Amino acid sequence: MADSDGQETFFAYMENERKKINDALERYFNKVSKQVNDQHMGKIVAELRDYTLSGGKRVRPILIVAAYRMFGGTGDEIYDAAISIELSQSFFLIHDDIMDRSDLRRGKKSFHRRVEDIIGNVKDREHMAEALAIVAGDLAVDYTFESLLEADFPADKKLMALKQLVEIIKVTGYGEGLDMFSSSGIKLTKNDLIRLHLRKTAKYTLEGPLLMGAYLAGRTHGLEHLKSYGNLVGLAFQLHDDVIGLFGTEKEIGKPPKSDVNEGKQTLLMIKAMENTQNEIRSFIQETLEKGDVSDGDFEKLKKIVAESGSLDYSRFLIDCFVASGKKYIGKIDGNDAERNFLIWFAGYLVSRKY
């Protein structure tokens, strides 16, 4: 990788890494598919393969590889370990979509909807498809651990990375649960919310993968700055995602634009808008989130309130602060320049989708 800060160099670097990660995923699924010896579950595993291979920007495994290289790791066995986090992504998305009753994911059918097509016109079809999707998610989390266990690394480094993987999945699980409580109408404070985001996104998308890469390279000390970078940039990424979720198009979001609102998601955008407004408007926000199935008119009104109340600017301000501050921590890390430059660029890239 060049150590220039040119966009194109970094995009080419990411594209190249993505290809190697996809190759490793294919290798893994080729091995797993051979072990399934009945045609029915064979179809489910084939669908899981397609689901995992066809979507996703591979941000998390790319971060595992980048941290590994930053701390001196050289071999290509890192790709076999890095796919573990991508398999956990399939696990989370599949179960998430069942929990949120989402029909779409990445612009395509969600996994349980795909299973409906596989099983055809059986008795109790919808429930059966959900049940099989629960099993597929359970298999994906098992594959998550298996892929890392099978990767060619010394036992001590592998155990460190495995412990971090366990931590990532645990923290993400707590976040998902809290998210469900929030959707069911339980009021969260701004602090609860930041904690939820920190946990669920920052740990899972940034800090966790970076630490896994570091551990696999044998680096176990002096990782505080890397953690700070992960937490700050992860938080910015989640806030940015919430903004896209409200103001983006269906194509940008990957599901219908009203999804977040219909799910009653209590984002910082909503909480801050309620803080900044008075009785009537505040009640409107609250009721719109509670009742679901928002009308076009109310949806536009809600967006207008979020923008005009200063809530949108507040999120934008935080995003900029967190990214700037995250970048500074990279400067303090004792590691290779090429990957440090990549991580500095990457922080901005993550929040660059326009809104």
Added chain:
Amino acid sequence: MADSDGQETFFAYMENERKKINDALERYFNKVSKQVNDQHMGKIVAELRDYTLSGGKRVRPILIVAAYRMFGGTGDEIYDAAISIELSQSFFLIHDDIMDRSDLRRGKKSFHRRVEDIIGNVKDREHMAEALAIVAGDLAVDYTFESLLEADFPADKKLMALKQLVEIIKVTGYGEGLDMFSSSGIKLTKNDLIRLHLRKTAKYTLEGPLLMGAYLAGRTHGLEHLKSYGNLVGLAFQLHDDVIGLFGTEKEIGKPPKSDVNEGKQTLLMIKAMENTQNEIRSFIQETLEKGDVSDGDFEKLKKIVAESGSLDYSRFLIDCFVASGKKYIGKIDGNDAERNFLIWFAGYLVSRKY
């Protein structure tokens, strides 16, 4: 443990092991509970703790410990590793009960029903409870890996045991999936069925735990006889469980006696009964399994057919064969007598619930 074959000695041994396993589970949950720092998910984890601690005969962790001791393992750290399989049991049962829409487990409310009590009268309560139960199951599988990762064993032994744990969960997942296909009305052959049982029960309940114990003791070769014992006795255990499931009382089964039939479960009892009968009776069996919600009269008629067609005797015959043959393999194992004697006794104990 005494090496006598007296029932009482073995029962006392199991009771003693059970206590140590429960202590290790308590230690683990004490640690985990402290890490959850919001009250909502705190309640879910507390419920998971109660669910895991209050039920189950601890057959699987007892087998891990027995194999460990049989191959010379001495320390008490084995209990911290053995609970991993009990945590995976919570994971499987929680997700299973959602998939099967079961309200009861071990004679108490199933986990998603318990969650309904926790969340109270929220919007979309039933679905929210199921969603949170999916998350709780996902946390339990993460705890499964964490408990083994944190146990105090040398890295190489731990990695071997972890790989076996991954294998157990994978094979069980395939079995569960096939089970769902079967419940949705897809016809399974007798071979499919034996394979399903071998996978799901034999691997998960017998072979897998025994291998984990062996690996943790550092034994990695000459395990064929132990595997054969596990497969045969596991198969017998599943067949016996199917018999109890049809002919047992609610107390013996832990859920309503008609559950298996209402779920359309294609047990060997049903398949053999269909093989042994003619058109009308065969159609009756098939239709009863397909339509669910069986009447008292039809349920009694079904049991009578299974008994009189020779199908019940066929299962009984297989159970006896498998147990006898499993016991013989123990004789060939190069390990300590005390645990070998226990495993010989244990094979009979597993299929001793009366019917």
